[in-house]
Amino acid sequence: MSDQIERYTYDVVVIGAGGSGLRAAAEARARGKKTAVISKSLFGKAHTVMAEGGAAASMGNANPNDNWQVHFRDTMRGGKFMNNPRMAELHAKEAPDRVWELEAWGALFDRTKDGKISQRNFGGHEYPRLAHVGDRTGLEMIRTMQQRIVQLQQEDAKSSGDPEAMIKVFAETTITRLVKDESGRIAGAFGYIRDTGKFVLFEAPAVVLATGGIGRTFKVTSNSWEYSGDGHALALLAGAKLMNMEFVQFHPTGMIWPPSVRGILVTESVRGDGGVLKNSEGKRFMFDYVPDVFRAQYAETEEEGDRWYTDPDNNRRPPELLPRDEVARSINSEIKAGRGTPHGGIFLDIASRRSPDYILSRLPSMHHQFKELADVDITKEPMEIGPTCHYVMGGVEVEPDTGASSVPGLFAAGEVSGGMHGSNRLGGNSLSDLLVFGKRAGDGAAAYVDSLSGARPAVAEASLDEATAEALAPFNRAEGENPYTVHSELQQTMNDLVGLIRREPEVKQALTELEKFKERAGRVTVEGGRAYNPGWHYAQDLRNMLLVAECVALAALERQESRGGHTRDDYPAMSPEWRKINLILSLEGEKIELRRQPIPEIPVELLALFERSELKKYMTDEELAVLPASSEAPESPDSSESSESSEKEGH
Amino acid sequence: MGYTAKFRVWRGDAGSGALKDYEVEVNEGEVVLDVLHRIQATQAGDLALRWNCKAGKCGSCSMEINGRPRLGCMTRMSVFEQSETLTITPLRTFPVIRDLVTDVSFNYEKALQIPSFTPDPDTKPGEFRMMQEDVNRSQEFRKCIECYLCQNTCHVIRDHEENENAFAGPRFLMRIAELEMHPADEADRRDIAQDDFGLGYCNITKCCTEVCPEHIKITDNALIPMKERVAGRKYDPLVWLGSKIGLRPKSAGTPSVPGKRP
Numbered sequence: 028m029s030d031q032i033e034r035y036t037y038d039v040v041v042i043g044a045g046g047s048g049l050r051a052a053a054e055a056r057a058r059g060k061k062t063a064v065i066s067k068s069l070f071g072k073a074h075t076v077m078a079e080g081g082a083a084a085s086m087g088n089a090n091p092n093d094n095w096q097v098h099f100r101d102t103m104r105g106g107k108f109m110n111n112p113r114m115a116e117l118h119a120k121e122a123p124d125r126v127w128e129l130e131a132w133g134a135l136f137d138r139t140k141d142g143k144i145s146q147r148n149f150g151g152h153e154y155p156r157l158a159h160v161g162d163r164t165g166l167e168m169i170r171t172m173q174q175r176i177v178q179l180q181q182e183d184a185k186s187s188g189d190p191e192a193m194i195k196v197f198a199e200t201t202i203t204r205l206v207k208d209e210s211g212r213i214a215g216a217f218g219y220i221r222d223t224g225k226f227v228l229f230e231a232p233a234v235v236l237a238t239g240g241i242g243r244t245f246k247v248t249s250n251s252w253e254y255s256g257d258g259h260a261l262a263l264l265a266g267a268k269l270m271n272m273e274f275v276q277f278h279p280t281g282m283i284w285p286p287s288v289r290g291i292l293v294t295e296s297v298r299g300d301g302g303v304l305k306n307s308e309g310k311r312f313m314f315d316y317v318p319d320v321f322r323a324q325y326a327e328t329e330e331e332g333d334r335w336y337t338d339p340d341n342n343r344r345p346p347e348l349l350p351r352d353e354v355a356r357s358i359n360s361e362i363k364a365g366r367g368t369p370h371g372g373i374f375l376d377i378a379s380r381r382s383p384d385y386i387l388s389r390l391p392s393m394h395h396q397f398k399e400l401a402d403v404d405i406t407k408e409p410m411e412i413g414p415t416c417h418y419v420m421g422g423v424e425v426e427p428d429t430g431a432s433s434v435p436g437l438f439a440a441g442e443v444s445g446g447m448h449g450s451n452r453l454g455g456n457s458l459s460d461l462l463v464f465g466k467r468a469g470d471g472a473a474a475y476v477d478s479l480s481g482a483r484p485a486v487a488e489a490s491l492d493e494a495t496a497e498a499l500a501p502f503n504r505a506e507g508e509n510p511y512t513v514h515s516e517l518q519q520t521m522n523d524l525v526g527l528i529r530r531e532p533e534v535k536q537a538l539t540e541l542e543k544f545k546e547r548a549g550r551v552t553v554e555g556g557r558a559y560n561p562g563w564h565y566a567q568d569l570r571n572m573l574l575v576a577e578c579v580a581l582a583a584l585e586r587q588e589s590r591g592g593h594t595r596d597d598y599p600a601m602s603p604e605w606r607k608i609n610l611i612l613s614l615e616g617e618k619i620e621l622r623r624q625p626i627p628e629i630p631v632e633l634l635a636l637f638e639r640s641e642l643k644k645y646m647t648d649e650e651l652a653v654l655p656a657s658s659e660a661p662e663s664p665d666s667s668e669s670s671e672s673s674e675k676e677g678h
Numbered sequence: 679m680g681y682t683a684k685f686r687v688w689r690g691d692a693g694s695g696a697l698k699d700y701e702v703e704v705n706e707g708e709v710v711l712d713v714l715h716r717i718q719a720t721q722a723g724d725l726a727l728r729w730n731c732k733a734g735k736c737g738s739c740s741m742e743i744n745g746r747p748r749l750g751c752m753t754r755m756s757v758f759e760q761s762e763t764l765t766i767t768p769l770r771t772f773p774v775i776r777d778l779v780t781d782v783s784f785n786y787e788k789a790l791q792i793p794s795f796t797p798d799p800d801t802k803p804g805e806f807r808m809m810q811e812d813v814n815r816s817q818e819f820r821k822c823i824e825c826y827l828c829q830n831t832c833h834v835i836r837d838h839e840e841n842e843n844a845f846a847g848p849r850f851l852m853r854i855a856e857l858e859m860h861p862a863d864e865a866d867r868r869d870i871a872q873d874d875f876g877l878g879y880c881n882i883t884k885c886c887t888e889v890c891p892e893h894i895k896i897t898d899n900a901l902i903p904m905k906e907r908v909a910g911r912k913y914d915p916l917v918w919l920g921s922k923i924g925l926r927p928k929s930a931g932t933p934s935v936p937g938k939r940p
Contacts, residue, residue, distance in 0.1 A: 069728070070786060071824055072736045086804075127803035133795030133860065135813045135820055142807035160817065166735065167820060178794035190790055222775050251730040285707020291733045396733060399752050400709070511719035555724025558691065559776040562723030 032217075032226045032491060037063040039472045040216050040231040042202050042258065045073035046165075046461030047441030047468070048237030049172035050125075051430075054469025055235075056179055056194045060476055063229055064176070064196045065216070067253050071173045074239050074251050075461065078165025079294035079392065080149055081157030082462070083455030084122035088139050089146040089155035090339070095119040097153055100636050102456060103629075104321075105151040105350045106420070106449020107591045108606060108645040109271070112629040113427035114447040118456070118463050125462035126158050132178070134171040136160055148299040151350040151453040153324075154339070162294045162392045168458055200227065202257070203567060204494040205234060205265040205437065208484035213265070213436030215486050217494045221564065224557020226495060232483050233472040235430070236262060236423060236439040237465065241275075241575045243568075245416035246515075246522035249281055249292035255568040256575030258443035262423045263574055263619075267432040269612040270445040270624075272421035272575070273582035274592040276452055277527045279304075279354035281415025283372040288400045290415040293375065293393060295454040297410075298347045300389045301336060302377035304358065305409065306366035313346035316357035320601075320644045321349060352451040352591045355414040359527055368411045376409035383407075414527050418457065420448045420592055421582070424611065429471030430464055436475060436484065440468035450591025501566040502557075507550035510566040517544050517572060525580050530596045534584045541577050548573055574619070581621050582610045603647040631655065680705045683713060683755070684763040687725065691776045697765065698722075704755050711739050711750035714766065714778075726777035734891060737825030741778050742767045747827040747889045769830040784842060785826055788850045792875070793933040795857060796865035812861040819856035819900055821892045822849060828886035828896060834879045845876035848886035848896050855900035858907065865933045868911045871904055880905070 039055040041048045044066035055062045066073065085098040098119035103110050130136065130144065136158050137145040146155040160167040180190035187193075202218035206228070215230040238258030242250025259269055280293040298304075306312050314332075317325045325346045326332035332345030347354065358373045368374055377386055383406035387394055390405070397403040397410060422445035423432050430438040441461045448456060501510070524537035548569040553562040588602040589595050609624045634642065634654060642651060683704045686697040700717050711729055718725045729739040732751045739750035744765050758764060772780035797806075828848040834841050846854075854871045857863050871877045882905075884897040894900075 068730055068736075068738065069782070072730050072738050074730070076736045076823075077731050077733065124803065127806075130806050131797060131801070131803040133797075133857075133863075135808075135817050135860065137817075138808055138810040138813060142809050145810075160820070163735070163821065166823065170820060170822075170824075174789075174794060177790055180790060181794055222779075251732070251736070253730065286705065287708040287712045288733075392735070399734065400754070401707070509719070509723065511723065515719070553723060559726040559779050560724045561718060561726060 032228045032495070033220075034228045034230060035063065037061050037229055037231040038476050039063075039233045039235065039469070040065065040229045041235045041237055041469075042216060042261070043073070043237030043239060043441070043443075044068075044070060044196060044198075045075035045237060045239055045441065046168055046172060046458060047465035048073070048235070049169075049176055050462050050465030051235045051237055051438075051440055051469035051472070052194060053172070053175055053179060054466045055473045058470065058473035060473045061192075062194045063231070064194070065200050065202055065218070065229070066196060066198050067201050067221070067257075068199065070196045070198045071169060073169060074253055075165045075169045075458070077249070077251070077292065078168070078458055079162040079292065080296045080299070081147055081159030081164045081455050082122070082126055082168065082458035083149070083152060083156045083453065084126040084158055084459050085119065085154075085156060086123045086126065086144060086146065086158070088143040093154040093156060096636050098122070098156065099633065101152050102453060103449070103637075105453035105456070106451055107601065108449065108629075109590065109609075109626065110449035111427055111446035111627060112633055113627070114464070115449075116633060117427060117467070118447060118460060121463045122459040125459065125466065129168065129171050129462070132171050132175045134167055136167070147296060148344075148348065149454045150295055150298065150348045150354065152455065157299075157455040159296070161388070162296050162390050164458065197227075201564065201567070202261065203498055204490070205261050206486050206490050206494070207265065207434075209487055210484070211266065211434070212484040213434060214484040217491060219498060219557075222559055224560065224563070226498070228486065228491065230486055232479055233436050233438065233476050235468045235472050236437070236443050237441050237468070238443045240419045240442040241572075241579070242416045242418070244518065244521050244572050244576050244579070245526065246518040247281065247290040247414075248416040249278060249290055250416065256571045257568070258439065259422060259578070260571035260574040262432060262434075262437065262439065262443075263578075263612070263614045265434050265437060266614070267434045267437055268424045269578055270421055270424040270609050271450070271582065272419070272578040272612060273586050273610065274420035274450045275416060275579060276351055276418040276420060276592045277355045277414040278417035279351055279358050279414055280375055280412040281417075282396075282401065283411050283413045284370040284401060291396070291400070292415065292417065293410060293412050294390070295351070297375055297377055297390060297393060300377065300385075301380045302375055303345070303347050303380065304354070305374040305376055306361045307368055307374075308366055311347075312361050312366070313349070313354070313357060316353065316360070317346045317349065318353060320641075321353070325349065350451055350453060351417075352594075355527060356594060358412075358414060362413065370411050372411040372413035374409040375412045378405060378407050378409060416522075416526075418442060418452055420450060420452055421445045421578075426471075428467065429474070430468030431471050431475070438468045438472045438475075440464040450593060498567060501551050501553045501563060504550065504552045507552040508547050510551045510553060510562055510569060513544065513547050513551060513569060514565055514572070517569070517576065520544070521576050521579070525576075525583055528594050528596050529583050531584065534580055537580045538577070538584070541573065541580065545573055574614075577619050578612045581619060582612065585610055585621055601645075603645060603650075606645055607647070607650075681760050683760065685713065685717065686763055686765045687714070687717065687777070688767040689722075689725070689777050690774065692774055695774065695777075697767075708755050709751055710743055710748075710753045710755065710764070710766070713755065714750060726775070726779045728779055735823060737823035737891075740769055740825045740827050740830065742769060747830050749825060749827070749891050752891055769826070771830040771836045772826075782826055785824070785829060785847075785849065788846045788875075789853070792846070792850060792853055792857070793865055793867060793870070795860065795863055796933065797862045798864055801862065806862055808861045815859045815899065816856045818894055819852050821894055822852065823892060824849065825891060827889045827891065831885045831889045833883070833885065834876070841876070841879060845879045848880070848901065851875060851877055851880065851904060852894070852896050852900040855904045858904065867933070868908045870933070872908045872912075877901070877904060877908060
């Protein structure tokens with residue numbers, strides 16, 4: 028069977044052509060490695076394109092008080108102190124260079140008055156920090172990275188005559204299995220070309236997973252079909268470990284009406300630029316939901332919150348800009364209390380607060396989206412919104428500096444990796460994460476290939492026959508389940524039972540249901556041939572979605588506290604004891620095993636960036652005992668200097 | 679609210695194909711892509727089509743709806759009469775792979791030929807200073823989601839396959855304009871715009887602008903200004919004199935096209 032497989036040889040294979048994949052590929056190529064980029068979609072269509080708000084980087088263009096320490100601190104607060112501290116540190120330190128680099132590759136961000144990159148406010152960020160282009164920042168980033176790859180190919184064409192000599196994009200190609208050598212090292216990746224249905228093997232000692240997230244496992248999601256958790260599943264199947272899969276971010280503002288657009292993202296920039304949340308009684312309810320850990324940093328009155336937009340140094344930010352987990356839960360509570368909108372959401376109102384011109388210049392694609400899809404003019408009327416599954420904080424456990432997983436030769440970057448965002452990701456920290464850790468994983472993979480000094484892992488041929496048989500199985504069943512039906516019912520089950528708010532009996536029920544879904548997935552049949560057959564593609568995605576769903580449910584059942592992207596109705600409090608525990612998932616034979624693992628310690632010099640009174644809210648007395656007394660009064664990042672933010676125009 | 683709609687969808691591959699009739703349920707607020715997904719899920723599991731974001735941001739679900747090039751995700755069912763039969767066909771300009779999926783590699787080949795962003799090599803990352811009013815023009819063109827509806831519509835290639843070599847199409851002529859108007863770009867692409875990418879073939883009928891789902895004014899803001907710049911260079915008496923007396927090599931400033939000219 029394996030002789031029907033098209034074979035290619037590369038040094039580094041990057042699975043995924045979004046922000047982190049392309050950044051990793053550019054880096055591996057810069058390190059002289061022959062690199063393949065594999066994309067389920069056409070080149071330039073990856074999910075990064077949907078990011079709206081911006082890339083967080085403490086360049087200090089809008090407020091000179093910003094620096095990496097403040098960004099680090101915001102990131103840790105957002106993640107409720109469960110972030111891998113080394114990742115959060117690297118991210119905060121390197122994000123500005125990564126954003127500036129994009130500009131040198133042709134990106135055109137919005138500008139400040141003095142010609143620098145403009146930075147906008149976002150939830151959980153102390154200063155205006157998001158480099159942006161209106162509300163289509165992801166498009167700018169994906170296009171810039173795509174054009175950077177083209178630029179590298181042009182250089183290669185000049186030097187070797189072949190633009191694809193060093194870096195080639197395999198569009199519309201799906202990887203179904205990672206393959207290893209006899210000793211368990213990565214030896215390549217197996218999959219199929221969607222156009223033809225032909226099988227393909229990329230022989231390579233290093234694979235970088237950059238496959239994004241798992242949102243498609245849930246019914247209401249802002250994610251595209253591509254987000255079926257492929258990288259998470261490939262990693263598990265290859266023997267790598269996933270961490271903290273219970274932390275799933277439900278973005279507070281997704282569209283809710285009409286039903287066919289339910290879940291589509293409404294950018295947080297609407298709130299960053301002045302939009303507020305109101306219930307059916309017209310009340311700005313977020314003031315009622317500021318949790319204790321954030322009380323010191325958020326305004327207590329509407330007047331103070333409104334003053335903050337123009338005078339952030341002397342006022343506290345409005346609670347609409349709390350981290351996403353807090354806002355999503357608050358919206359959920361309001362709806363449950365019967366104060367929702369006619370279609371079961373909450374009002375997001377910018378029309379009554381900003382001029383039409385301002386809204387059109389800052390939020391052009393939101394205006395377009397609501398006008399075209401919902402007949403709502405956001406310069407005149409409020410939007411109706413509700414929580415939507417948006418991002419998974421959990422992912423492949425990696426070494427912070429290199430993106431290396433526990434399997435030799437397997438690396439991960441971006442949403443598919445875990446740790447960076449702790450229990451909740453701040454808006455804007457994803458695009459910068461992609462760049463920082465995409466580069467690092469590309470670097471890590473290249474260094475790993477160098478360390479092999481020519482002795483490359485050889486593909487265990489038997490595994491190819493298995494992979495082929497697995498992929499073809501849906502064609503070989505006489506009759507059975509429709510893959511679309513199983514897909515859609517699985518999404519509904521996860522949405523209902525392991526969604527924004529979780530309870531033990533429901534999560535247990537989900538685990539029982541998942542067993543039934545596994546059986547049904549084993550009976551799925553498809554019609555037609557192998558060439559561009561979406562039914563067949565869906566059938567194969569089911570395996571990944573089921574693995575991921577089970578990981579989420581198992582971890583959600585285990586963690587008996589509420590924190591970030593994991594809310595347990597039966598354990599509503601955050602527990603300092605649970606903070607110390609990462610939940611690690613791995614595949615042992617057919618079974619997913621879960622175990623607890625101590626969280627990495629936060630180095631004292633990073634802890635010193637926080638006041639003891641704040642740390643007290645998150646940590647046990649035992650942990651606090653090691654702190655030196657000097658951390659009582661850290662250097663304040665706030666100063667009386669006035670902000671020279673260009674963000675204030677038009678207010 | 680729901681009703682049953684009549685759809686005629688082109689099914690086939692590079693070899694042959696035909697329109698196939700479907701009767702399918704439609705609910706309030708749905709777009710054409712939703713209805714095609716319902717056909718997939720209930721009647722034709724192997725119906726091939728591209729889509730990703732379903733929010734008009736990625737440009738994947740380009741198709742022809744009643745002969746008009748559109749995004750499936752941004753075309754609401756409510757714009758059609760309930761009794762109307764909707765005919766869904768693949769983009770006509772590009773070869774069919776299967777059903778509604780076409781081979782758009784032409785576009786990626788053109789993209790590879792356009793000389794990339796060329797900043798002053800002495801400007802380090804972080805040192806760029808550009809004013810908002812100077813980046814506005816190129817930013818408009820960077821709204822492009824590469825749906826290729828303009829490429830599909832432009833009659834220079836839609837009706838004349840033989841022009842494909844000489845003409846890059848509106849999307850990539852606009853890319854040249856974007857780089858030309860980029861305040862930090864130092865290369866001069868005026869000659870190659872005309873000679874290698876076929877700007878002269880464009881006779882500004884604005885069909886590209888009409889179908890652009892991002893409402894980019896491709897003709898008025900990119901192609902016509904680009905034509906003016908080319909004319910300015912060609913007929914500038916100083917440039918002419920300079921090249922005549924040898925002060926200025928003929929193609930000074932215009933970078934070569936990778937893989938196209940030495």
